[in-house]
Amino acid sequence: MQVYHNIQEFKPLQNAVVTIGTFDGVHLGHRKIIARLQEVARQTGGETVILTFFPHPRMILQPEDQNLKLITTIEEKAELLAGLGIDHLIITPFSRDFSNLSAEEYIREILVNRIGTKKIVIGYDHRFGKDRSGGLEELQQFSSVYNYEIEEIPEQDINEVAVSSSRIRKSVLNGEISLANQFLGYAFFITGKVIRGDQIGRTLGYPTANLFIEEGYKLIPADGIYAVEIRVVGGERRAENLEGNLPAPISPLPALRSPLPAPPPLRGMAYIGHRPTINGMTRNIEVNIFDFNQDIYNQTLKMSFHSFIRHDIKFAGLKELTEQLGRDKESVLAYFSS
Template identity: 45%
Template sequence: MKIYEGLDHFQAVKNAVVTSGTFDGVHLGHQKILARIRNIADQMEGETVLITFWPHPRLVLHPEEHNLRLLTTFEEKAKLLEKAGIDHLITIPFTKEFSQLTGEEFIQKVLIDKIHTKKLVIGYDHRFGKNREGSFDHLKANIDRYGFELEEISREDVDHVGISSTKIRKALLAGHINEATEFLGRPYELNGIVIKGQQIGRSIDFPTANIHVPSNYKLIPGDGAYVVEVAVGQETYQAMLNIGNRPTVDGIEKTVEAHLFDYNDNLYDKQITVYFKDFLRAERKFANLEELKNQLKRDKEKARQIFNES
């Protein structure tokens, strides 16, 4: 997959089958669209082109929504889009100036003049252009003069179980991991770097990897203990993970800490990926470290049971 920052370096390709959108999470609804454009491109001996926007339009148009968190970083999204068969990923810098482009201008300047779109495929609720004025109905009414083919993915196909990025965010923040996994079609993931913590876990025989997630806009699931898998290089380990302020040791800052089963090597400065499997329990304050240690033993036993049953 080729990635372009802006349209300047993109060269028109043969029979471009195009879609556009933010595609945050690349969930099952998105995957319907991606599979469709891949299928059409194969039939037409063409290439797939996906137009996305960065930063997320809501971060630019509604900066007051400073708490907006995304399901995928750009790197995570790109990896998923490539896996889905996208040939060309164009990232258009989303600015207030770009947001003033009318739907008609977007169609003419981007889809026609620059990309030479052969066929456009969009989801049933997709809107584009200033004030989201562009729509499937507008495209359909003017398709003869645009000179490309058009297809809409129906609500029944995209939204058969009410999938949306917003619903997935809410599920993760509530600790509803199974629901999020079902909507995404895969486990939710966090990518980060292991940094040195206070090493309190080591003192109670539960050493943890303190994970720093570099992207401040990446959604961290709600506080609590989780069953996870952790990928370190080419190996994947069963683990449990805690998200929260560690009230038992009077913690102030929120941390993300994983205890890997059957792993004894140094993890500091390593890049790791966490895959969420299930929710164990809410975070709570224990009377002392011994009580915390006993609870962690029970958590680990339950986590192993979940892995054995899956």
């Protein structure tokens, strides 16, 4: 998959088959649209194009709302889309100027002139242009003017999987990881850099890797203990703006190619919380990786969440906490062996 971080980099195609959206999470509902996009491209000899936006439009249009957290960072979304076999991913920087394009300007300048769109496949509720004034009616209205075809995925086809990004976000925030994973079609994951902690876990016999999530807008599951799988995926990561929710301007992303077969993931138990037993002040994300003792400081981990084990609670002391960690490990091992 070829990735473009600005639509000006994209050279119009002869036969672009396009879908548009934020595609946060690339969940089962999104995959229905993408599967149809690919089917149309095969039938017409076209190339698949996904037009998405970064930052998320709500970050720009509703900057006072700091509560929006996304299922996937832009890099994670690109990884998922590459795995589905998309030809081209255009990541358009979303701005107020962009949001003020009229429906016709959006169709003419972006879809037709910049991309070379011949066929559009969209979900039933897709809106675009100034004040979200554009939709299926406008796309149909201008189709003969600008020589493209439009296909809408019916509401019942998408809703039969009973999934939405907002529903997945709510499930993750409630610790309902198994439910979220059913909606996603894969295990929810986070990607972060291993940083040095205070090494209390090591003194308890459960050393942990502490994860720092650079993207302030990334969705983090509810506090508690989880059964997880872990992959070490690289070294230093691209820095983000850490001042708040709004990410820094995106740097160019390379073309994504199919990697060599990856080794089996590691397994472990993750902890998310404020460590109340030791009166912790900050929210930590830690993982005890089973049967693993390598130095992975400053390495990037991808951690996939498979099952919620228990809520975070305050224990009477470290002895009681250590005993509970032993039971937690048994629960995680039992989950993976079942």
